[in-house]
Structure formats: C-alpha cells, structure tokens
Amino acid sequence: MRLIFVDGPSEVRRNFFPLALSRPLWELRYGMTSLAEKLLSRVNPQDVACFVPDYMADVYRTKTKWPVNDTSTLAGDDLLIVNPLVKANGFDVRPSGPSEVALNDQGHLLYARVARADLKKLSGEDIDAFLTCSQANLPNITSSFATWQYTWDLILTNAEQITADFALTGQSGIEGTVEEPTAIRGSKKDVYVAPGATVHPMVVIDAEHGPVYIDEDAEIQPFTRIEGPCYIGKKSILLGAKCREGNSIGPMCRIGGELEESIIQGYSNKYHDGFIGHSYVGEWVNLGALTTNSDLKNDYSTVSMMLDGRHPTNTGSAKVGSLIGDHTKTSIGTLFNTGSYVGAMTVVMATGKPLPKFIPSFGWFIEGIVTKGFGKRSLYTTAQVAVGRRGCQWSETEQAMWDKIFEMTAPARNEAIKKGRRTMMR
Amino acid sequence: MATVAERVIAVTAQVLKVTPEEVKAEHSFTTDLGAESVQSIELVAMFEEEFGIEMDEDAALAVETVGGAVEFIANVCKEQGVDVEQ
Incomplete structure (x- = not known):
C-alpha cells in the first residue's frame, strides 16, 4: 500500500x-x-x-x-x-x-x-x-x-502532543551526559537525554507537569530551566533559557531568554533575553536581543490575527502570540503585538512601540512603515550567509522558489508599501 | 515644469533635511550629505513617488551621487515612458 x-x-x-x-x-x-x-x-x-x-x-x-x-x-x-x-x-x-x-x-x-x-x-x-x-x-x-x-491550533495543543509523543517513543533516562549539580524535578522516568546530548551544571529540568525530551547532541547550558512538556531538537543549544512548558524546538536552534508554549521549526536563533510565547517560528529566523511578543491582551479577550493583511480572523483563544515566517530577522528591542503575522523574508526594525499586526513577506519594516528596503537580492545574500553558518547551502533552486513566493505575496506587500509611502509623505 | 535635476535636489533636500542650495550634483549622498542607510531607502521611495516610477532597489541604491541619481532617474523615466523635463 x-x-x-x-x-x-x-x-x-x-x-x-x-x-x-x-x-x-x-x-x-x-x-x-x-x-x-x-x-x-x-x-x-x-x-x-x-x-x-x-x-x-x-x-x-x-x-x-x-x-x-x-x-x-x-x-x-x-x-x-x-x-x-x-x-x-x-x-x-x-x-x-x-x-x-x-x-x-x-x-x-x-x-x-x-x-x-x-x-x-x-x-x-x-x-x-x-x-x-x-x-x-x-x-x-x-x-x-x-x-x-489554522497554525494556532497546533500551538494551542502542542503541550499535550509532546506528552503523547514522549509516551510513544518509550524512551526514558539519561543516555547523554548530565553534569552535576543538575536538578531533576518530578519523575526521572519523564526525562530523556539522548546520546550525545549534554546538560551542563546548574540546570533545572522540571518534569513534574510533563515530560522533557532532549534529543541527540543538544546542549543545555548553565542556568537554563526546562519545564515539561518540552522537546528540544537535535544539536540545539539552550543558553540560560527560561524554557517554560509546551515548547517544541526543532534542530540546530539557539535559544535564550523566555520561551513559552511555542513551536520553532528549526535552524532559528533566539539567542538573547526577550519573551516569545504561544508563537510559531519558522526556519532561519533570527530574533534580535529583547525581541518580545505579547500573547495575551490586557482585557483577556480572544486574539484575532490577520493572515492576509486585511481581514481579522478570531482565533477563539485568549492566548496567541506571533507567526513568524522563514528567514525573518528582527532588530534589538522588537515588540510584536498580540496575534502578529510576520511574513517570511522580512526585516523588522524596532520602533519602541508594539508593531502593526501584519508585516508582509519580503517587507522591510523600517521607521514604523513597510518599505521595499534594500530589496530581495539583499535578503537572499543574507539568507546565503545564514544557512552557510549552519553548514547548509543556499541553492539556485531555493532562490527560484523564493522568487515565486515573492510574486505570490506581492499584493499584500505592495498595499503595505503604499500605505507606508502615504505616511512618509505626510 | 521643473527639470529632473531640480526635482531630485528638492527631494534630496527634503529627505536629508538640508537646503536645496546645499545639494550639488557632485555630492555623494553618504559622505557629503550624510545619508544613513535608512535614509537611502527613504530617498529611493520618495524618488519613485516624485516621478511615478518603479526602480530596481539594487541599481538605485548603487547610485552614489546626486548627479548620478539625475542620470539614473532620467533613464528609468525614459524606459517606463514617463515624460520629464531634461
């Protein structure tokens, strides 16, 4: 079959x-x-x-x-x-x-x-x-x-799924290296450290409310606290992170600061302090220091998200953070509003205030508006460098796919650029 | 109608917060007029709005001087069928 x-x-x-x-x-x-x-x-x-x-x-x-x-x-x-x-x-x-x-x-x-x-x-x-x-x-x-x-359906049920997946693996115990002193709370049978993974001293693994799976060759550096349910992918590094419950971190990520109930597809960096919660982050994303998203509105009402830049969709949940597309880069101090859509291949510069809830793919958000910035070739050059740093290759085939995505996403981007131009000319 | 050069100088002066008299054809946007990278993006955007044209970002941002911009924009206008005063 x-x-x-x-x-x-x-x-x-x-x-x-x-x-x-x-x-x-x-x-x-x-x-x-x-x-x-x-x-x-x-x-x-x-x-x-x-x-x-x-x-x-x-x-x-x-x-x-x-x-x-x-x-x-x-x-x-x-x-x-x-x-x-x-x-x-x-x-x-x-x-x-x-x-x-x-x-x-x-x-x-x-x-x-x-x-x-x-x-x-x-x-x-x-x-x-x-x-x-x-x-x-x-x-x-x-x-x-x-x-x-919708994508947020995955985010909102991710914690339960990690628990179910952990049970299916049948894995438990320490096959990698755990350096003392490290504290494991809860049952040790709810923790798995895969071969090649290293947990440095002064790490807390809290499996009281869910399992923690640290995959092969991952590295957990000192002063990290991992709360289960949590999955940490192959060769990912946590740097003094406050890794709250419900996170799935794909391979080759660098994670610091606070992360809660989020999914990171892989190969992305959130190296520094800053909070990301109830979010889905793509590949090859770099979140600058202090990049933070809101995942809860002040009035606790349900979060809406604009997937097309125009029409809000009610997520039905009071907790939704950001959707962040592949190859997006944020500057230091970026603040994403509750329920933000941040396209792929975007460059985001902080304004000191929460940013608009929709930033189109290939948009350069600079000085509070969406611009054409330095264009897509500049983004490709950066992407080539980023993937090269992880031993991967940026190919012409990949670029051709992104050219198509550039065309597909043009209407929303052009509209946002026009809006930005009007603001600029005031 | 103002010439391409006059219009380029007016936009440059407005974006870079200088007087039109301070903007000369031989001036470099960065070393003489102090344009930062963000202002370069703004200049390209404002030139496009001023002339009603679409410029290739890489080519536009490679232009270094005010005179170079006048020539570049005049050529783009010609290619895109936009009437301008030379």
Whole structure:
C-alpha cells in the first residue's frame, strides 16, 4: 500500500502561512515530530509519495526521499491518498479495503482509498484531475475526521502532543551526559537525554507537569530551566533559557531568554533575553536581543490575527502570540503585538512601540512603515550567509522558489508599501 | 515644469533635511550629505513617488551621487515612458 500526501487546496494552505509558504503542510512541526510523521506512524505504509504546489516541488525534492509530483505513483499499488491536515490521533482508516472517497461536511477531501483493482477506472494528467475522477467514479462517504484549521491550533495543543509523543517513543533516562549539580524535578522516568546530548551544571529540568525530551547532541547550558512538556531538537543549544512548558524546538536552534508554549521549526536563533510565547517560528529566523511578543491582551479577550493583511480572523483563544515566517530577522528591542503575522523574508526594525499586526513577506519594516528596503537580492545574500553558518547551502533552486513566493505575496506587500509611502509623505 | 535635476535636489533636500542650495550634483549622498542607510531607502521611495516610477532597489541604491541619481532617474523615466523635463 502506498500512502500519498496531497498538499492543498490553496484556500486551506493560506491558513498556515507564513510557515507553509516554503514547505508542504505535513512538514509542520507539532509535538516532537512533524504532521507527516504522525500520520505515517498511524498508517504504517510500505511506500510514500507526495504532491506539493508546483512552485516548491524542486526544492522539496532535495529534502525528501519520496517521489514528488510524480503521477506514476498513482498506479501499480493500493493507494491511500491523505489530506495532511487530518488529525493523526483519530485517524483509524484501514489502509487496505474497498475503494472510497471520504469528504468532510464542507466537501474537502479527507482521504481517498483506492484499491489497485479500481485504478483502471481512473485517469488524470495531474493529482487534481485524478482526485476529481476518483470522486466521480468511486463511492463517496462523509467522514467526521477532524482536521487542522489554522497554525494556532497546533500551538494551542502542542503541550499535550509532546506528552503523547514522549509516551510513544518509550524512551526514558539519561543516555547523554548530565553534569552535576543538575536538578531533576518530578519523575526521572519523564526525562530523556539522548546520546550525545549534554546538560551542563546548574540546570533545572522540571518534569513534574510533563515530560522533557532532549534529543541527540543538544546542549543545555548553565542556568537554563526546562519545564515539561518540552522537546528540544537535535544539536540545539539552550543558553540560560527560561524554557517554560509546551515548547517544541526543532534542530540546530539557539535559544535564550523566555520561551513559552511555542513551536520553532528549526535552524532559528533566539539567542538573547526577550519573551516569545504561544508563537510559531519558522526556519532561519533570527530574533534580535529583547525581541518580545505579547500573547495575551490586557482585557483577556480572544486574539484575532490577520493572515492576509486585511481581514481579522478570531482565533477563539485568549492566548496567541506571533507567526513568524522563514528567514525573518528582527532588530534589538522588537515588540510584536498580540496575534502578529510576520511574513517570511522580512526585516523588522524596532520602533519602541508594539508593531502593526501584519508585516508582509519580503517587507522591510523600517521607521514604523513597510518599505521595499534594500530589496530581495539583499535578503537572499543574507539568507546565503545564514544557512552557510549552519553548514547548509543556499541553492539556485531555493532562490527560484523564493522568487515565486515573492510574486505570490506581492499584493499584500505592495498595499503595505503604499500605505507606508502615504505616511512618509505626510 | 521643473527639470529632473531640480526635482531630485528638492527631494534630496527634503529627505536629508538640508537646503536645496546645499545639494550639488557632485555630492555623494553618504559622505557629503550624510545619508544613513535608512535614509537611502527613504530617498529611493520618495524618488519613485516624485516621478511615478518603479526602480530596481539594487541599481538605485548603487547610485552614489546626486548627479548620478539625475542620470539614473532620467533613464528609468525614459524606459517606463514617463515624460520629464531634461
């Protein structure tokens, strides 16, 4: 049986911007792993393939072993085509069985199980056509499997997911190095220090309210306090951090200051003091010293967020911080308002006041307005340096994908720049 | 209508908070007129607004002098079909 992830449709993808601008939805970090890893562990397929938006296909091919946008994977085996936003926890579809197309009450595909024998009834030159044909020719059912609606859904349930993922690993104990004196509160069976990880002296690991998983080659420097549930990714370094509950920190991050109930996809720096809470931070982000976000309004009302720069969406939660896209850099002293959307490839300079709640991708927020700044080539030069510092490479393929993202995000950015120009000319 | 040079000088004076008389064609925006990097961005934005043109950021920010800006902007205006007084 082959499991096939299909990213989209675009109106759903937008709900996961800016994080999903540069990666398939199933790569989003949640708990200790990605959405994909969770679904794969539920289904346990022999084979995996995927379909992503065309503009990111070439880059994603360099990051996965799975065939990408290859229509030949739609033949030759029983197929389970899955919407990657289906919540893995309740996903109990039998991988093999009679063909059926499951839709939710809004008509969105949840999964399509296609028995090999039925493949001859189907055709399609691309995945959309294949799915349309499947829907027309195979039995349709209505299913109530829950799906992720917005990025903040992941943030708000991340702590519980870390606890569930920790239990699934079955890991416990110290396989790395823990230098004395280090204090472990709660049960030691709720702590795992992986081989190669080092915990320096004067660290507190508080597992009283949830497990703490420190992955391979991570380094926890003195005066760090880690409160569970928490996952710290491979080769990440915590520098005297106040790491509150519910954090998932991906690989190769540098984390200092205070972090609470947040997800950091990976390869990002929040080296210095400053508070980030109930936020989702992409890759290759650098948050300057004292960068802080609000995650709670003064009147405790629910937080709204503008994903398109115009229309607020009520998150339904009183606690939501910021969504910060890949390659964004903030200056010292940056203050993000509650429920801020900070696009990918943005440069943000502090103003001393909380910033506007929407900063478009590739925007240079300078002197209180969105500008074109030094342009995208300057951003690419910086990105090249940033990835090089972590032993990774910035490729022409990657740049071509970002060029497309630049075009896709132009309307919101141009509008913000115009608004900025009007302010400048006053 | 004012010439391109006059308009460039007027915008430069306004952004950099100097008098038009202090702005000469041979002046460097940074070393003679004291433009900081943020003001360079503001200058490009204000030139675009003044002339109704779109400039490539890299090329525009590579222009060092007031005279260079006059020439650069005149060329962009010509390319983009914007009528200006030479």
